[in-house]
Amino acid sequence: MNSISAYFQHDDITALIEAAGATHGHERTMLEDEIVRRHLGLAHNLAGRYAGRGADRDDLVQVACFALVKAIRGFDHDRGEFVPFATVTILGEIKKYFRDHCWGVRPPRRIQQMQADISSATERCLQADSHQPDVLTLAGEIGAEVEDVREAMAARSCFSPTSLDQPVREDGRPLGETIAAEGSAYEFIDDWVTVGPLCRDLDDDERELLRLRFVEDKTQQEIAELVGVSQMQISRRLAKLLARLRASAGLADAA
CATH class of the missing domain: 1.10.10 (Arc Repressor Mutant, subunit A)
Structure with a gap:
């Protein structure tokens, strides 16, 4: 076998890859490093395509270089040219890096x-x-x-x-301080914890009436038209039902 330095003068990348595959240890490392050096431009170019998408450019270049070594070790000259094979391998590893880490x-x-x-x-x-x-x-x-x-x-x-800590105003106020929430979620949770158990004793018609009025936010007239009764009847049913729930809630609090 020729010396390693002789291979460095070889322009045939396939021959270099075959030589690397036939050697071991330090010689193999040197040959692979030479092949990587000759294709650094390809690695940098492919990594640059994905720059600015949430990953550090240097990290992408490193992934591309590792993928280049993977391509060298997995290349079979019977399947075609090395550069297209390396391109597919590098792009695949970059996309995998985004999927798994970014x-x-x-x-x-x-x-x-x-x-x-x-x-x-x-x-x-x-x-x-x-x-x-x-x-x-x-x-x-x-x-x-x-x-x-x-x-x-x-x-x-x-x-x-x-x-949320990023300043978004001229006075330096962070984004988190500019996001306002309507009402208090704690109040809703408190109401739900109180009302939920009380609704277990209601029949299906009563639950549907509450759902139409307070979940779908329909007016009494709209509910009346859906149910097929007068608006006055809906008003009375709601008043009676809510009075019952308030009374039950009062008993629960007293207990």
Whole structure:
């Protein structure tokens, strides 16, 4: 076998890969390092495609370089050229890295897959006419519903969700202080804990009446039209039912 330095002068990447596969230890490492060095531009270029999507660029380059070594060790020259094989391997590892490590909030798997499809479709459209495709075009490209594409695009922030501590005002107020909630969830929980057990003794018609009035927020007239009685009858039924619940609640508190 020729010396390692002789292989370094070889322009045939397939020959270098075969030589690396036929050696062991330090020699194999040196040959693989040489092949990686010759393809660093490819690794950097592919990693750059995914920069700015919630992962550190240096981390993506590192993933791409590890994938390049994986491609070297898994390459079979009978299947074609090395660069296309390495490209597929590197892109696969980068996508896997995003899937396994980069979600701040993990969306459903179908959304993750659709985001990958959207990225590929966007790249094809940009190469074809140098224009950023709209949602309708992307939906046609990947064979998905427009609303599903919008959902997947909106979920891209899951890679790096905005911090509630991030200043959003000129006075430096953080985002969390600008988000106001209507009412108190604790009050609702307290009411629900009180009313829930009382409703167990109601019949189906009484539960339906409460649901229409307080869950669906229908007026007494709308309920009357649905049930087929007068608005006055609905008013009386509600008043009687609520009085009963208040009385039961008072007894429960006293107990």
